[in-house]
């Protein structure tokens with residue numbers, strides 16, 4: 279067995295530095311006169327940003343650097359993702375906020391919705407009304423919201439989103455999603471060629487590649503390089519992470535798994551499979567309807583009920599031969615915390631595998647406690 283705690287090999291550098299390099303790339307987008315749309319959530323249909331000739335960038339912040347600033351305006355017992363994102367916006371510490379022509383939020387959880395009201399005082403913010411059910415009525419509303427979003431983009435940027443442009447954008451995003459899915463499929467192997475942390479850095483880094491057409495080729499090349507290194511990780515309990523979005527500060531959860539004998543073979547949360555599992559149907563008469571149908575099916579805990587999260591977990595647990603599920607909750611995230619009982623019942627009763635939930639924030643003060651709990655969990659697998 280190899281030591282998986284080594285530094286990331288060079289082949290991952292470009293991807294691990296994706297966010298840092300993106301600060302420079304974002305300047306190029308602006309210098310070319312193209313729109314940059316800052317987004318907070320997986321529900322934003324990225325096809326719209328491509329169809330207007332621009333690109334979108336994630337504004338979800340993953341560090342505690344600006345939380346104390348945010349807490350001057352927002353309650354302390356609020357999800358760190360919301361506080362951190364707001365903090366970066368009001369302190370202008372994030373170039374993505376600075377360069378965004380328009381910031382788009384969705385009515386997902388209550389904390390985010392209310393935060394957008396304050397954000398709108400200093401930034402150009404549009405909030406899409408996301409229904410909280412995946413019913414036919416919900417789909418009709420969501421489709422209308424996408425049409426409204428298209429009108430806003432056309433008006434603000436003085437460009438037209440034609441059917442042809444939407445169809446082209448759908449093809450580009452479908453190719454990207456399929457390539458990412460194919461890439462993380464390497465974790466299905468018995469002899470796993472990368473660590474879960476390395477995989478995570480690629481998945482995060484790739485979201486900051488603004489030339490979406492390039493992604494399939496880049497991932498294909500990386501996959502070939504990975505297999506040529508002939509690294510084989512075996513004999514470790516295989517862990518699936520689900521729950522709230524993970525990012526820089528919460529990589530401590532992945533590290534706690536992999537420093538204590540486990541290996542993360544999959545991520546169901548945003549940034550992993552949740553966002554890209556389904557494609558938009560191509561070649562339909564109504565591409566807006568097709569986009570609405572794909573995005574409303576995302577299995578986020580802000581949907582009630584939320585059967586698609588279970589359906590995806592079911593497939594991932596089987597395909598990736600998962601030995602245990604870790605449900606990561608950010609502090610004060612009610613949707614995922616309340617839903618955790620369902621996930622626990624599903625893992626324990628339906629799939630007959632162990633489940634643990636861990637609550638954390640963006641500080642490093644709980645690293646010791648996380649290691650203790652996760653080490654004990656892995657030991658029993």
Ligand code: SF4
Pocket residue numbers: 318319320321386387522523548576578579580
């Ligand atoms: S977890 Fe839900 S609300 Fe948060 S980014 Fe993902 S889809 Fe959006």
Ligand code: SF4
Pocket residue numbers: 357358359360386387388389390522523580608610611612613614
């Ligand atoms: S992690 Fe939970 S509380 Fe935080 S923004 Fe996402 S859904 Fe809302």
